[in-house]
Amino acid sequence: MTTEYRFGTFLRDSFATLQRELPDIYAEMCRRLAPQDIAITVDSETVRLKFAREAVLPVKRLAHPTVMVRTGRKAILDLIDARSTLLDAAVEERLHLRGSPDDLARFYDGLMAYLHGAVRSPSFPALLQRFRYPAARSGKARRRNERIHP
DSSP, X not given: OOOOOOHHHHHHHHHHHHHHHOHHHHHHHHHHHTTOEEXXXXXXXXXXXXXXXXXXXXXXXXXXXXXXXXEOHHHHHHHHTTSSOHHHHHHTXXXXXXXXXXXXXXXXXXXXXXHHHHTXXXXXXXXXXXXXXXXXXXXXXXXXXXXXXX
């Protein structure tokens, strides 16, 4: 049986990885995003996060998120693979952002800190591979995907 590697799981694992491997970058990301409440919807899954100066906390509900993001897995992968920019994705309506200009600027700064850490983390490529091929859990399925998508 295959288990999909959901966006929320990917995000939780990536935050834990940054905190463990690059604690200064994790702390900087949290400082830039605090005290925001952020709701991120990827496809049909919504992840709700509260940012404090030292940590990010997943929560079940947010009364009034300061920033709301709506996008899809493909748009995220296009950004990661440099097939699209954040601006292109927004203009083409593959990424929707809602919040005040100041809150969106802080979100962008926090996102840049997160990405800064992601490219330096030795464990991030494996996390990204699991996100890229969410149902490829068996060795055979994983090898087949790697041949199709090098």
